[in-house]
Amino acid sequence: xxxxxTLASNSPRRRQLLGWLGIDFVSRPADIDxxxxxxxxxxxxxxxxxxxxxxxxxxxxxxxxxxxxADTIVADGNALLGKPDGENGxxxxxxxxxxxxxxxxxxxxxxxxxxxxxLTELCSTNVPMRAYTDAEMEAYIASGDPLDKAGAYAxxxxxxxxxxxxxxxxxxxxxxxxxxxxxxxxxxxAAPDVDVAQICRENLHYHCPISEAxxxxxxxx
Numbered sequence: 248x249x250x251x252x253t254l255a256s257n258s259p260r261r262r263q264l265l266g267w268l269g270i271d272f273v274s275r276p277a278d279i280d281x282x283x284x285x286x287x288x289x290x291x292x293x294x295x296x297x298x299x300x301x302x303x304x305x306x307x308x309x310x311x312x313x314x315x316x317a318d319t320i321v322a323d324g325n326a327l328l329g330k331p332d333g334e335n336g337x338x339x340x341x342x343x344x345x346x347x348x349x350x351x352x353x354x355x356x357x358x359x360x361x362x363x364x365x366l367t368e369l370c371s372t373n374v375p376m377r378a379y380t381d382a383e384m385e386a387y388i389a390s391g392d393p394l395d396k397a398g399a400y401a402x403x404x405x406x407x408x409x410x411x412x413x414x415x416x417x418x419x420x421x422x423x424x425x426x427x428x429x430x431x432x433x434x435x436x437a438a439p440d441v442d443v444a445q446i447c448r449e450n451l452h453y454h455c456p457i458s459e460a461x462x463x464x465x466x467x468x
Contacts, residue, residue, distance in 0.1 A: 250437045255304035255316035264423040265315070267446050269439055277303035277316060289322040289352050294367055297354035305360040313437070314360065319353040319422045321398030328398045337388050340399040341409075346378040349398070353419040357431055368431045370424035370461075370468035372415035374402070379409060403451070416461070416468050417453045424468065426461040 252272040254265060265272055277300040283292050300316035321328040323343060331337035355368040379387075387407040393399035400409045402420045410420075418425045425443045432438035444458040460467050 250432070250439065251312045253304055253310055253312040253314045255300045255314055258422055260421045261317060261423045264418055264421060264425060265428075267450055268425060268429070268441055268443075272315070273312070275304050275307065275310065277301070279303050281318075283327055288325055289320055289327060289350070290354075290369060290371065292327065293318045293320045293352045293354040294356075294369060297356040298358075298365065298367065301356040301358040301365070305358050305363075310360050312360075313435070314356075314358040315428070316356045316358070317353060317423055319351060319397060319419075322350045322352060323347075324349075330395055330397055331393060331399045333394070334388050337393040337399040338384070341379075341384050341388070341393065344376045344398065344400070344409075345384070346376060348373050348375045350374065351398075351420045353422060353424050353427075355424070355428055355431060357435060366431050366434060368424070368427040370416050370419040370427045372419050372468040374410055374415070374420060375412050376400075376409055377411040379407070383407065414456055416457065417451050417455065418447060419468055421451075424461075426455075426458050427468075430462055430464065 250270060252270055254272045254274045255277040257274050257276040279299045281296055296318040297316045301314045305314045328340055331340055351372045351374050353370045357366045402410050416424045429438055429443055444455050447453050447455050457467050
């Protein structure tokens, strides 16, 4: 199968991660209502949004490629943490997460426009935050970086480095779990022949301890 994908996102991070896999893709962002339903928990929420984005992108008459949609949510227990509403919102989130472990859930949806075949994947990752100081937090907020990030942080921030002793899927916290995507594409019969663990080592400087387990099909993130 000649793999060509429509990415239902305009996220620079997702486009970068997908590009590292060497996949031919075009971006077509999907505009959907991302409001949570009453009482909706993080995992069902993120899976629903990924599927909705995939269906919205596939609805375009010009879409003739396999559609990939992703959604990422930061969760503190069952509480959903979106993007902060300004500096005070970022300060509140970073204070709440400091020195504690929370979860990041990323869902993937693959949808084929002609027949509507759908595959989904979910990567749930524990993220241990370090006990950064007030001064470090304020400098990070002043940089503006937290203001467009769910949970008010970017795991890849070199200056702030908010996370310590991390042992999950780094790419998933950035927005696209590459091993989960690869195993979904294998189920589809269209996986590229790439070494995802090596890609993470070279580009993220992260030696992933779970890559092989994910590719074996284990429910681990």
